[in-house]
Amino acid sequence: MLILRILQSEALHGYAIAQRIHVLSSEVLVVEEGLLYPTLQKMLVKGWVTAEWGISETNRKVRFYRLTPAGRSQLKAEIAGYGRMTQAIQSILRTA
Amino acid sequence: MGELWRRIVYLFNRRRLEAELEADMEFHREMAARAGQNNFGNVLRIREQAREAWGWTWLDDLVHDLRYGARILTRSPSFSVIIVLVLAIGIGVNVSAFSLFDMVALKPLPVRDPASLLRLERRSPNAYTSEMAYPSFAFYRDHARTLSATMAVLGVPPIQIDNDLQSTSASFATPNYFTELGTPAAYGRLLDPALDSSSASQPVVVLSYSLWQRRFDANPSVIGRTIHLNRKPVTVVGVTPYSFASLGGQGPDLWMPIAEQPYLIEGSKVLADWTNSSIRMWGRLGSGVTAKAAEQELRALTDQLRKQHAEAVWDNEFIQSTPGGHLQVFQPEMYRVAAMVGVLTLLILAVACANVGGLLLARGITREHEISIRVAIGASRSRIFRQLCTESILLAGLGALTGIALGCSVVHVAIVRLNAPKWLSATPDWRVVLFTIGVMFTSALFFGLAPALQIARQRQRRTTLRQVLLAAQVAASCVLLIASGLLVRATQHVLFNDPGFGYEGTISIDPQLGQHGYSESASKTYLNEMETRLRTVPGVRSVSLVRLPPMGHIVSRENREINGHKMMLYPNWVDPDYFQTMQIPLLLGRTFHPGEKHSVIVSQTFARWAWGDQNPLGQMIPGDDSKDIVVGVVGDAHVNALNDDDAIEGYWAVQSDNMPNMVVVARFAGPPSAVATGARSISESLDPRLFPEIRPLKQLYHDITLQIEQIAGIVSLIGMVAILLAGVGIIGLVGFSISQRTKEIAIRLALGSSKPRLCVALLKQFGPSIASGFAAGTLLAVFSSKFLRVALFGVSNLDPVGFAGGIGILFGVVLFAGILPARRAMRLNVARALHYE
Numbered sequence: 012m013l014i015l016r017i018l019q020s021e022a023l024h025g026y027a028i029a030q031r032i033h034v035l036s037s038e039v040l041v042v043e044e045g046l047l048y049p050t051l052q053k054m055l056v057k058g059w060v061t062a063e064w065g066i067s068e069t070n071r072k073v074r075f076y077r078l079t080p081a082g083r084s085q086l087k088a089e090i091a092g093y094g095r096m097t098q099a100i101q102s103i104l105r106t107a
Numbered sequence: 108m109g110e111l112w113r114r115i116v117y118l119f120n121r122r123r124l125e126a127e128l129e130a131d132m133e134f135h136r137e138m139a140a141r142a143g144q145n146n147f148g149n150v151l152r153i154r155e156q157a158r159e160a161w162g163w164t165w166l167d168d169l170v171h172d173l174r175y176g177a178r179i180l181t182r183s184p185s186f187s188v189i190i191v192l193v194l195a196i197g198i199g200v201n202v203s204a205f206s207l208f209d210m211v212a213l214k215p216l217p218v219r220d221p222a223s224l225l226r227l228e229r230r231s232p233n234a235y236t237s238e239m240a241y242p243s244f245a246f247y248r249d250h251a252r253t254l255s256a257t258m259a260v261l262g263v264p265p266i267q268i269d270n271d272l273q274s275t276s277a278s279f280a281t282p283n284y285f286t287e288l289g290t291p292a293a294y295g296r297l298l299d300p301a302l303d304s305s306s307a308s309q310p311v312v313v314l315s316y317s318l319w320q321r322r323f324d325a326n327p328s329v330i331g332r333t334i335h336l337n338r339k340p341v342t343v344v345g346v347t348p349y350s351f352a353s354l355g356g357q358g359p360d361l362w363m364p365i366a367e368q369p370y371l372i373e374g375s376k377v378l379a380d381w382t383n384s385s386i387r388m389w390g391r392l393g394s395g396v397t398a399k400a401a402e403q404e405l406r407a408l409t410d411q412l413r414k415q416h417a418e419a420v421w422d423n424e425f426i427q428s429t430p431g432g433h434l435q436v437f438q439p440e441m442y443r444v445a446a447m448v449g450v451l452t453l454l455i456l457a458v459a460c461a462n463v464g465g466l467l468l469a470r471g472i473t474r475e476h477e478i479s480i481r482v483a484i485g486a487s488r489s490r491i492f493r494q495l496c497t498e499s500i501l502l503a504g505l506g507a508l509t510g511i512a513l514g515c516s517v518v519h520v521a522i523v524r525l526n527a528p529k530w531l532s533a534t535p536d537w538r539v540v541l542f543t544i545g546v547m548f549t550s551a552l553f554f555g556l557a558p559a560l561q562i563a564r565q566r567q568r569r570t571t572l573r574q575v576l577l578a579a580q581v582a583a584s585c586v587l588l589i590a591s592g593l594l595v596r597a598t599q600h601v602l603f604n605d606p607g608f609g610y611e612g613t614i615s616i617d618p619q620l621g622q623h624g625y626s627e628s629a630s631k632t633y634l635n636e637m638e639t640r641l642r643t644v645p646g647v648r649s650v651s652l653v654r655l656p657p658m659g660h661i662v663s664r665e666n667r668e669i670n671g672h673k674m675m676l677y678p679n680w681v682d683p684d685y686f687q688t689m690q691i692p693l694l695l696g697r698t699f700h701p702g703e704k705h706s707v708i709v710s711q712t713f714a715r716w717a718w719g720d721q722n723p724l725g726q727m728i729p730g731d732d733s734k735d736i737v738v739g740v741v742g743d744a745h746v747n748a749l750n751d752d753d754a755i756e757g758y759w760a761v762q763s764d765n766m767p768n769m770v771v772v773a774r775f776a777g778p779p780s781a782v783a784t785g786a787r788s789i790s791e792s793l794d795p796r797l798f799p800e801i802r803p804l805k806q807l808y809h810d811i812t813l814q815i816e817q818i819a820g821i822v823s824l825i826g827m828v829a830i831l832l833a834g835v836g837i838i839g840l841v842g843f844s845i846s847q848r849t850k851e852i853a854i855r856l857a858l859g860s861s862k863p864r865l866c867v868a869l870l871k872q873f874g875p876s877i878a879s880g881f882a883a884g885t886l887l888a889v890f891s892s893k894f895l896r897v898a899l900f901g902v903s904n905l906d907p908v909g910f911a912g913g914i915g916i917l918f919g920v921v922l923f924a925g926i927l928p929a930r931r932a933m934r935l936n937v938a939r940a941l942h943y944e
Binding site for chain 2: 024026048055057062071073074083089
């Protein structure tokens with residue numbers, strides 16, 4: 012879900028995704044490479060993202076991952092689901 | 108769908124995508140290193156995990172396993188070749204049996220819309236005939252709405268072309284026969300409803316391709332020529348195609364329109380006689396109609412017909428439909444035979460699988476080292492299990508390929524030898540291929556699963572499974588050999604035993620008076636004259652009349668329940684001299700007075716079942732409402748049921764209304780041709796329109812026993828294959844287990860153990876499994892041998908000699924197969940063996 016959200020605004024390469032999550036979460040979350048690439052592959056197969064060639068800031072040819080319409084709707088669905096879940100947890104925490 | 112598509116795209120672009128993934132991760136690592144992090148982890152491992160997301164890991168593994176398996180197989184080629192051959196025999200036997208079944212019962216005829224063809228037969232709860240009367244056929248044809256077309260074929264005795272010595276087979280067919288099947292003519296035209304429907308049409312005949320080649324030198328100008336059939340001029344209009352597919356596998360050489368029948372068989376009233384069941388009927392379902400619906404409509408029509416012509420319909424009669432678009436219409440008894448053959452061939456497969464399983468298990472021990480290394484470097488048990496299973500499937504696949512080739516060549520030989528219809532070919536169709544694939548996986552499961560499990564758990568030194576496989580092999584071979592033993596006995600019985608009647612020096616002469624419209628009195632005069640004149644022919648000893656001659660075209664039988672036993676009664680109508688002519692001994696009482704009523708003569712077995720030790724004379728047949736009194740008992744003579752030991756016969760005296768259907772039998776000394784010529788010239792002078800069918804019974808009997816011999820030969824061959832397989836398997840197993848104990852043998856020999864005693868000690872371990880195999884096999888044979896009843900001629904299915912023979916041969920082979928490798932072990936060079944260790 013986080014990867015999808017990060018990719019919503021622009022296409023990024025793998026390292027940048029990891030960095031962005033790290034920075035945006037105020038350095039709380041660290042995306043392990045061992046998780047990132049298998050997940051990206053899974054998302055490619057599911058058709059949520061596509062990959063295209065681009066030039067990195069270090070002038071290297073790398074693949075940029077871009078969200079597809081299917082990915083966008085998946086993101087929406089996941090955010091909605093997540094919202095419901097956190098609300099539920101919150102309400103339990105409040106009453107308990 | 109999109110996801111599946113992407114996955115497939117990934118599968119085909121694997122190389123490139125993997126390189127891309129690698130580049131991505133390489134870049135990631137560079138960047139991370141620049142930022143001062145250095146914990147990327149195992150790149151290969153992560154890449155593998157990422158790849159798993161594509162969902163093709165199993166395929167990679169499979170390809171890898173197959174490659175590895177192929178390497179293992181080529182490493183020990185002789186071992187692999189033996190396994191593949193054993194499997195090929197096991198699978199090949201099954202494939203050929205199935206292809207024959209497929210050809211006969213499953214393959215659709217190459218005709219127009221074979222699926223909608225129906226074979227229609229008369230049935231009632233206790234009667235059955237494959238033929239019906241022509242007027243009944245016409246009634247169904249005119250009234251059935253569910254059938255879009257009906258076809259009928261009337262088979263007649265062979266007909267003489269011009270002045271040929273040999274007569275030619277012939278059938279009359281409804282003129283729509285060929286158009287309905289969509290058969291094109293090879294030359295000229297075939298029968299045509301527009302031209303051949305009326306008896307006033309010009310008489311025509313269609314030749315079969317093979318007759319055209321044989322008799323007319325494949326000359327196309329024969330079309331339009333006039334030939335003489337039974338001395339009547341007929342015009343040849345066409346030739347059937349080379350690979351003509353006829354209904355019900357009937358292949359006469361002459362086809363004529365049914366309306367022409369009274370012309371060719373002069374005086375015949377078959378087409379108008381409601382009680383003369385003589386045509387075979389087929390129908391074609393109308394579009395969208397089910398066979399059930401058609402049967403229901405025909406049932407209603409049968410009831411209507413009963414009201415109009417009670418004499419044409421039995422009690423509770425109905426018309427049964429069976430799919431007609433195959434080579435043969437399968438009757439329930441034929442399914443029994445097919446099942447029996449299927450069980451026997453599956454037993455062969457079982458022997459082969461048990462054999463291969465044992466060999467694989469034995470080889471597992473030599474692979475111990477390899478497997479323990481693979482386990483040590485992290486292969487999971489399930490992974491190794493999968494690897495072993497892949498190897499088994501590879502072996503089974505090779506076996507199946509060889510087997511299908513083997514099976515099809517056997518079928519090819521069978522087709523050529525049996526003179527099958529030309530449209531059949533041995534090329535496997537999709538059913539055979541599917542069957543082979545099924546057999547392949549089943550056998551892989553049988554021979555591969557248990558060894559793979561045991562090897563993957565690294566328990567290959569356990570011997571239990573090996574013993575079980577050995578026992579299974581012995582048991583299956585035991586059943587097969589007992590079956591062939593019984594069949595060989597049955598053949599011997601038929602060949603060397605008296606069938607209960609004198610078939611040598613007997614001839615049957617069927618003048619077919621009824622078919623030529625003879626009345627009762629005319630028939631009587633004709634037959635009297637024929638009998639009197641035949642008696643004067645030199646060499647003729649005895650002449651008599653019978654309604655159903657031995658080994659004749661028509662067999663009549665009734666289900667009877669006698670004292671709670673289901674029996675098959677073969678009734679016959681004979682005149683007083685029949686028993687003397689056929690040399691059937693009169694055991695009790697007397698023969699008939701001519702034309703006697705309300706009396707019956709029964710066969711010995713009949714009398715024994717019905718009255719036990721009581722005197723049967725003067726009794727009435729139990730459960731029979733005719734009140735006929737038994738006047739005599741004769742010996743068993745299954746003249747029309749040579750293979751049915753449970754058959755019983757009842758004879759009634761000929762009545763005058765039987766006369767048009769009577770057949771003359773004559774006993775003679777000397778060559779049959781002299782009597783046949785004599786009979787023919789008598790018939791010629793009595794009525795030149797008649798062409799009696801003359802058949803020497805010895806020849807017929809010989810043909811039937813030849814068939815029996817062939818069946819026994821085939822089953823014995825299957826038994827031999829089984830015993831060969833079992834022998835090879837046992838030699839292999841014993842040899843292997845002995846080679847495992849070389850050191851022990853050498854030490855024992857060095858310490859002065861006597862060779863025979865050591866031999867016994869070595870073989871002892873196989874004793875229990877072989878003994879239990881024999882016990883299980885014999886028990887199985889005892890219970891299953893009743894399925895063989897149909898093929899056992901005059902031998903009990905528990906015949907002790909058959910059983911002992913089968914078991915004895917197998918025991919000999921097993922003993923030989925055990926001692927051979929053991930003896931070789933005894934010749935071992937002790938010093939070298941010990942040194943080697």
